[in-house]
Amino acid sequence: MGGPARLTLVLGGARSGKTAFAEGLVAGSGLAPVYVATGEAHDDEMAARIARHRSDRGPAWRTVEAPLDLAGTLRCEAEAGRFLLVDCLTLWVTNLMMAGRDVEAECGALGAALEAGLAGPVLLVSNEVGLGIVPDNAMARAFRDHAGRLHQTIAALAGTVYFVAAGLPLKMKG
Amino acid sequence: MGGPARLTLVLGGARSGKTAFAEGLVAGSGLAPVYVATGEAHDDEMAARIARHRSDRGPAWRTVEAPLDLAGTLRCEAEAGRFLLVDCLTLWVTNLMMAGRDVEAECGALGAALEAGLAGPVLLVSNEVGLGIVPDNAMARAFRDHAGRLHQTIAALAGTVYFVAAGLPLKMKG
Amino acid sequence: MGGPARLTLVLGGARSGKTAFAEGLVAGSGLAPVYVATGEAHDDEMAARIARHRSDRGPAWRTVEAPLDLAGTLRCEAEAGRFLLVDCLTLWVTNLMMAGRDVEAECGALGAALEAGLAGPVLLVSNEVGLGIVPDNAMARAFRDHAGRLHQTIAALAGTVYFVAAGLPLKMKG
Numbered sequence A, B, C: 001m002g003g004p005a006r007l008t009l010v011l012g013g014a015r016s017g018k019t020a021f022a023e024g025l026v027a028g029s030g031l032a033p034v035y036v037a038t039g040e041a042h043d044d045e046m047a048a049r050i051a052r053h054r055s056d057r058g059p060a061w062r063t064v065e066a067p068l069d070l071a072g073t074l075r076c077e078a079e080a081g082r083f084l085l086v087d088c089l090t091l092w093v094t095n096l097m098m099a100g101r102d103v104e105a106e107c108g109a110l111g112a113a114l115e116a117g118l119a120g121p122v123l124l125v126s127n128e129v130g131l132g133i134v135p136d137n138a139m140a141r142a143f144r145d146h147a148g149r150l151h152q153t154i155a156a157l158a159g160t161v162y163f164v165a166a167g168l169p170l171k172m173k174g
Helices: A018-027 A042-055 A070-077 A089-098 A101-117 A137-157 B018-025 B044-057 B070-077 B089-098 B103-116 B138-157 C018-027 C045-055 C070-077 C089-098 C102-116 C138-157
Strands: A005-013 A034-039 A062-065 A082-087 A123-129 A160-165 A168-173 B008-011 B033-036 B062-065 B082-087 B122-127 B159-164 B168-173 C006-014 C032-037 C064-065 C082-087 C124-126 C161-163 C168-173
Touching: A005 A018, A018 A034, A018 A082, A018 A123, A018 A160, A034 A070, A042 A062, A070 A082, A070 A101, A082 A089, A082 C082, A089 A101, A089 A137, A089 C161, A123 A137, A123 B089, B008 B018, B008 B138, B018 B033, B018 B082, B018 B122, B018 B159, B033 B044, B033 B070, B044 C168, B070 B082, B070 B103, B082 B089, B082 B159, B089 B103, B089 B122, B089 B138, B089 C089, B103 B138, B122 B138, B168 C168, C006 C018, C006 C138, C018 C032, C018 C082, C018 C124, C018 C161, C032 C045, C032 C070, C070 C082, C082 C089, C082 C168, C089 C102, C089 C124, C102 C138, C124 C138
Parallel strands: A005 A123, A005 A160, A034 A062, A034 A082, A082 A123, B008 B122, B008 B159, B033 B062, B033 B082, B082 B122, C006 C124, C006 C161, C032 C064, C032 C082, C082 C124
Antiparallel strands: A160 A168, B159 B168, C161 C168
16 A cells, blocks of 8 residues: 555656556556646647647546645545556656745655655656756756656656657666 | 568667668668668768768668658658668658648658558668757757657557667667 | 776766766675766866765775876776776766867777776766757767767677666666
C-alpha cells in the first residue's frame, strides 16, 4: 500500500509520444484513471488545446488541475483503485519558477510525499531537457538544473522508469 | 514484398555517428546501395562537403537527390535488390518549411507511401532534436514538433529502430 | 596492462547524475581514486563549488587539475592500483576552444594516448550535447561537432560505455 514501488516515471523529449505512452499504461491498468494537469490555460489557443486533449482522453478520465500544489493534490487524490497520471513535471517546475517559489524546497516536498507513500499508484511524465547545448540565459540554465535534479530524485524512488523516443519506450529501471 | 517490415529508422544526435552506422547496415546487406540525399548545396562549402561524402561512400553507391519530393523519389527508386538510405529526415523537414510547404500534409503523404509498401527496403536517418531546452523562436519550435511527430509515425511503421549515441547503436525496436 | 579495454566512457546530460554514477564506479573498484578535473575556478562561486565537490568526494580521493594537457596528465598519473576519473571531456573541449588550440589535433592526441594504452584504468565523463535544436551561433555548433566526434573516438576505444539519464545508467557497450 503506497510506497515507492507504486511510482512510475516516464521521461522523453518534445513530441516523443511520452504522454500517449503514459496514458496507455494507466488506461490499461484497469484502475480509474485521473489526469493531474500541471498546465494552465493562459490564452484561448492553450485553452482549446487543453479541451481537445481532455476530449481525446475520453469520459473514463477525470481531470484535476495542479499547477503549483502538486504534492498536496497527490496526497488528496491518491487512493486504492485510482491511477494518477501527472503531466508534466517540467511544466510544474516552470510554474514554480514563474510564481517565484523556492523550487528546490517544493521539489523536496514532492519527493518527501512520494517517499512517504501515497494511497494509490502514480505515474509522472516529464521532459528530458538536458541533452542540448548549455542555454545562453540564466533562467533556462536554472530550469534545466531543477528539472535534472528532480528527475534523479523521482527516478531513485520510482519502481519503474521509461525513456521514450519516437513513441518507443526504453525501460531504464524496473 | 514491400511493407512496413522492410523499414528501418536510425535516430541520433548531431555528430553521433548515425549516418556511418546506417551506411554500414546498408553496405552490409549485399543489396545495391542507393543514397537518397535530402541536402542541397547552397554554397561552395556545402558542395565540397557533399562531394567529399559521396567520394567517401565509394563507387558502389548511387546517389539520388530528393530535397522535397521524398515520397515520390522512394516510390520511383525502390526495387527488390536495392537498399535506399535516406539522409536525413530532419533536413527534409527543414527544406519543406523553407519552401513554404504544408509540412504535416507532406509528412502524412510520406507515411502513407511507406505504409502502402515499397518495392524494396528503405532505411531513414534522422536527428533527434527534442531533448534540449524549448527553443526561443517559433520556427525552431515548429520544426521540433514536426520532426518529433514524423519520428513517431515512421517508428510505428518501421520494423527496426535504432538510437545512436557516440557511434553506438541502441535497438529500440525489432 | 593498459590498453583500450581498461577505458570507460560515461555520457549523460546536464544534471543527469553522470558524475555521481562515475564516482561510484571508481570508488567501488578498490583502487586508489584520482579525480582529474578539467574545470578551472574563474571566479569565487566556481572556486567554492569546486571546493565543495572535493570535500564531498572525501579524503580517499586525490585531485589533479588538467584544464588543457589532458593526454599528458593521464600518461603521468595512470598506474596500476589507481583509477583515474576525468570530469569532464566537454569542459576540456571548451577550455581548448577558449585557449585557441587546434581542437581536432588535441582530440587526436588524446585518442592516440588512450589507444597506446595507459598504465592503469581511466573513466571519462562527458556531456551529451547533440540532442537539441541546431544552435544559432557558430561557436556552439563547432563545440557540438568537436564533442560528438570526440565521443565517437573514445567510445570506439572504450571497453564499457554508459549513457546516464535521471541517475540511471544504460549500458551502451561492454
